[in-house]
Amino acid sequence: MGEHSGGSGSGAGDDGRSPRIGRRLLVERLSSYWLRGAGYFAVGLFAAIVVALLYQSLPLLAEYPLSEVLLSSNWDPAQNQFGFFPAIVGTVYVTILSMAMGAPIAVLAAVYIAEYAEGRTRTLVSSFIDVLAAIPSVIFGLVALVVVVPFVGNYLAPAVGADATGLGILTVSLVMAIVVTPFMISLSVESLEALPDELRESSLGVGATEWETIRSVLLRAAGPGIFSAVLLGFGRVFGATIVPAMLIGGQTQLPDSVFSTGQTLPTLIVNDFGELMSLPLTQSALIFVGLLLVVVVWLFNFAAMLVRRRLQRRWQYQ
Amino acid sequence: MNRYTRERVAGVAVRAATVLVLAVMAIVIGVTLARGGRVLLANPAIVVTPPGSRYMLEANGGFLHAVLGSLFIVGPATVVSMVLAVSTAAYLQSDYSSERFSDVTNMFLNVLWGTPPIVYGVFVLTVVIALGARTSMFYGIVAIAIFQYPIMTRYTDEALRSAPDTVREATYGLGATRFESAVMTARAALPGIVAGVIMGFARGVGDAATVLFTAGRSTRMPGGLFEPATTLPVLVFDQATSFNAEVRSHAYAASFVLIVVVLGLILASKLLAGRYARFAPGGRNS
Numbered sequence: 348m349g350e351h352s353g354g355s356g357s358g359a360g361d362d363g364r365s366p367r368i369g370r371r372l373l374v375e376r377l378s379s380y381w382l383r384g385a386g387y388f389a390v391g392l393f394a395a396i397v398v399a400l401l402y403q404s405l406p407l408l409a410e411y412p413l414s415e416v417l418l419s420s421n422w423d424p425a426q427n428q429f430g431f432f433p434a435i436v437g438t439v440y441v442t443i444l445s446m447a448m449g450a451p452i453a454v455l456a457a458v459y460i461a462e463y464a465e466g467r468t469r470t471l472v473s474s475f476i477d478v479l480a481a482i483p484s485v486i487f488g489l490v491a492l493v494v495v496v497p498f499v500g501n502y503l504a505p506a507v508g509a510d511a512t513g514l515g516i517l518t519v520s521l522v523m524a525i526v527v528t529p530f531m532i533s534l535s536v537e538s539l540e541a542l543p544d545e546l547r548e549s550s551l552g553v554g555a556t557e558w559e560t561i562r563s564v565l566l567r568a569a570g571p572g573i574f575s576a577v578l579l580g581f582g583r584v585f586g587a588t589i590v591p592a593m594l595i596g597g598q599t600q601l602p603d604s605v606f607s608t609g610q611t612l613p614t615l616i617v618n619d620f621g622e623l624m625s626l627p628l629t630q631s632a633l634i635f636v637g638l639l640l641v642v643v644v645w646l647f648n649f650a651a652m653l654v655r656r657r658l659q660r661r662w663q664y665q
Numbered sequence: 666m667n668r669y670t671r672e673r674v675a676g677v678a679v680r681a682a683t684v685l686v687l688a689v690m691a692i693v694i695g696v697t698l699a700r701g702g703r704v705l706l707a708n709p710a711i712v713v714t715p716p717g718s719r720y721m722l723e724a725n726g727g728f729l730h731a732v733l734g735s736l737f738i739v740g741p742a743t744v745v746s747m748v749l750a751v752s753t754a755a756y757l758q759s760d761y762s763s764e765r766f767s768d769v770t771n772m773f774l775n776v777l778w779g780t781p782p783i784v785y786g787v788f789v790l791t792v793v794i795a796l797g798a799r800t801s802m803f804y805g806i807v808a809i810a811i812f813q814y815p816i817m818t819r820y821t822d823e824a825l826r827s828a829p830d831t832v833r834e835a836t837y838g839l840g841a842t843r844f845e846s847a848v849m850t851a852r853a854a855l856p857g858i859v860a861g862v863i864m865g866f867a868r869g870v871g872d873a874a875t876v877l878f879t880a881g882r883s884t885r886m887p888g889g890l891f892e893p894a895t896t897l898p899v900l901v902f903d904q905a906t907s908f909n910a911e912v913r914s915h916a917y918a919a920s921f922v923l924i925v926v927v928l929g930l931i932l933a934s935k936l937l938a939g940r941y942a943r944f945a946p947g948g949r950n951s
Contacts, residue, residue, distance in 0.1 A: 375842040382761055382847075385752030389773045389818070392811065396784065399791045455682035463679055472683060474935070479690040481864070481931055483871025485898040486920050489905050490696045525689050532686070556668055558675035579779055586781020588874040589898070593905055613783045613874070620878060630794070637787035641780065648779040652772060 396641065404635035406628060416635070422599040422610075424619060424629040431636065433601045437516065437609035440602060441591065442584045444520035449528045450577050454566075456528070457535035457573070462561055473536065480529040488593035491522045496594065504606050511606035514596040519611075522594060523584045531580040538572025538655075539565060575651035582647035586640050588613035612636050694924065701921025704914045711918055715886050721903065724911040728919050730886045731900040737887055738802060738880060738896055739869045742809035746869075747862050749810075750817035751851065758825040759833075759847045771822075778815040782874040785812045789879045802887055802894040805880030812875045817865035824857020825850060856938040863934035867927050873898035897923045 407416065407429065419430030460473050499521070500513025546568060550560040566573070596608025597618045610618070616633050666674070705712070714727030753774075757767045789808040793800055832853045836846040851858065873896070881893025882903070897919050904916035 375844045378844040382752050382756040385749055386756035389770050393773045396788045403791045452682045455679045456686050459679035459683045481867055483898055485873050485901045486697055489920050490693050556672040558672045582779050588783040637784050641784050645776050648776045
């Protein structure tokens with residue numbers, strides 16, 4: 348290639364072809380720089396996020412040991428008390444509750460779409476799921492304010508003898524289960540569809556019913572894929588911001604029941620944002636929350652990726 | 666329970682789960698359209714009226730500032746993000762990069778794709794603090810562009826991957842450079858790329874957490890690139906918990922606009938993908 352560009356440099360103008368190939372090679376060279384830059388952009392962005400968040404949360408970590416910050420339940424930025432424990436407990440509560448509600452439904456619906464539905468029904472249902480996945484989360488929050496909040500406050504909480512306004516951990520979990528389900532469905536459908544048809548054929552061929560095929564062959568074969576979908580769902584709920592901020596009630600306390608109000612890590616950032624600009628230590632504390640979120644969500648993602656890799660390796664022969 | 670009963674129960678269970686999910690979707694869209702529609706029918710002018718001086722308290726005026734803010738923030742962000750995403754995907758798919766580098770980068774892209782939007786918001790905010798700047802429309806654009814980048818790259822990458830190998834082989838056979846070959850491949854994958862860009866726009870226009878801290882949450886008309894602005898989701902978020910019922914009703918009207926835009930974009934992406942599919946030999950139209 349160097350030979351070509353050298354030749355075009357000396358022979359420019361001599362005949363009609365050389366300047367053209369020179370220009371083409373110039374475009375090729377310039378575009379390859381640009382594309383290389385774009386290729387490194389993802390890694391660069393990743394690194395920049397880690398460095399920026401880490402650097403800005405250093406003031407907090409210099410002042411307090413990590414264990415104290417994570418395990419103290421005293422959150423009062425005005426008094427320089429930064430205990431993330433209530434928010435961590437709230438986040439874990441919400442994540443586990445919504446996954447407990449969302450994951451089984453997501454897997455069942457994915458089985459329906461991948462194995463039961465056919466033809467037009469299948470296209471229709473899966474495009475509706477796509478639509479559901481694309482609805483902005485702020486709309487889920489808004490609708491939940493008029494549907495789920497009164498339902499929890501007026502019916503569900505009195506039915507179990509709890510006193511609640513309707514805002515709280517259970518409400519957030521319910522809505523987050525709805526938000527994250529379509530996402531898990533489409534990922535699970537993908538991994539079910541990727542299975543070779545011979546699996547279905549041979550299982551049905553030896554006399555298994557459809558459900559037996561699904562349960563003991565397909566779900567087991569696609570297990571890593573579905574598991575990784577659920578892990579990604581975990582990550583989604585863990586980092587969800589808008590829905591919890593609208594529905595959780597925003598009180599930094601250790602939740603004593605599923606109906607009590609609380610705080611999750613992202614809502615901590617949203618609710619205390621007003622104070623952020625003025626106090627450097629609060630600013631650092633809230634950026635540390637961001638760092639914490641990133642680390643946990645990335646752990647979920649990496650775990651999901653490793654699991655998926657295993658699935659891909661297992662079905663490589665197809 | 667014998668195996669045939671179990672078979673029937675399972676059939677009912679998977680159908681019930683699907684119906685439940687679809688019913689929830691119908692409720693969410695229905696409530697938004699009904700409530701927002703009622704407000705908009707009574708007073709359609711609020712979409713194109715600038716906000717009054719005490720808009721968030723008394724709901725005087727309309728939310729034109731958020732509509733324009735959304736357009737001015739998400740539009741440029743989508744363009745920036747599209748250029749970056751297509752370039753990244755082209756780099757990863759074509760003969761520029763080694764397979765190993767593609768693998769590693771794809772891993773990072775996947776992780777970025779799963780990163781919560783609020784993290785991007787906080788990240789851009791740390792940049793704003795470090796620069797000693799003020800939150801403004803510009804940083805909103807940056808935050809949204811970063812948020813859209815992994816989403817669009819994923820779609821574009823998938824589209825390029827599904828473009829037939831014969832296109833690349835034929836262009837190389839005719840003596841094309843790598844860049845010319847990449848352009849031809851992109852053309853073959855156009856439906857997927859267009860669908861991806863539209864989906865990226867839809868996701869960007871619906872996201873509140875990234876712009877919450879970066880665009881300035883202003884309640885006035887956007888004044889310029891370095892002036893505070895707001896977007897529709899942020900407006901809905903701020904108005905939803907207001908004590909004034911009229912302010913809350915504006916939140917429904919705004920969410921009506923938002924959901925119509927998002928649904929329209931998804932529909933457009935599906936239609937366009939189907940329309941362009943005939944230009945793409947062997948390309949998947951999803």
